[in-house]
Amino acid sequence: MERLAAVASGQVRQLWRAAPAAVRIVVPASDTEFSRITGSTSDQVPALTRPDRTVVLHPDLWGRVSARGRQVVLTHELTHVLLSPLPTTPRWVGEGAAEVTAYRPTGLRPDQVAPGVARRVRSGSPPAGPPDDAALDPGRTADLSDAYGLAWAWCAFLVARRGAGVFTGFVRTASAQPGQTGRAFRAAYGAGPAGLGGAYETWLASWA
């Protein structure tokens, strides 16, 4: 676990130029204990980061994740530890940022990271923008991994469009300042998400 955490911390630092300070990782003894500690009854996530920046592993699901997958999960969670987005920030900002950070070092192709997105594009109904909060809420969505794929694709598109520096600057502002997501997005990308729909579709068509 220490090795995984050290690699995760390095991967976070590589993109964000800052590492999560003190990382606490808790492994509850049972699923019930996991629910009690996290307040989540979802059985779709192998780990969660609490508002106090403690990473809690789901004892059952974590045990089923491959070694490579564990690195992705932990780097995802440590991105949350670093950024700790406000509860009012749209979920796609934090989840997309965490997914982009976690998958960057893997060398996986886009259609491997987000197979659901690739399928939508091939069937002629590409996503037009980021997923909404309900889709990314473990307690409300039926297919969380598909929603994570949507958040990853949108954020990977933003990185491709203006580079990692502009993306991380936008995410930091949106995560830390209440109600600033729309304004920060327009400052970074020159339009709202809807205004980038055409460019997003073109980018998706290049890999999906």
Ligand SMILES: [Zn+2]
């Ligand atoms: Zn997350």
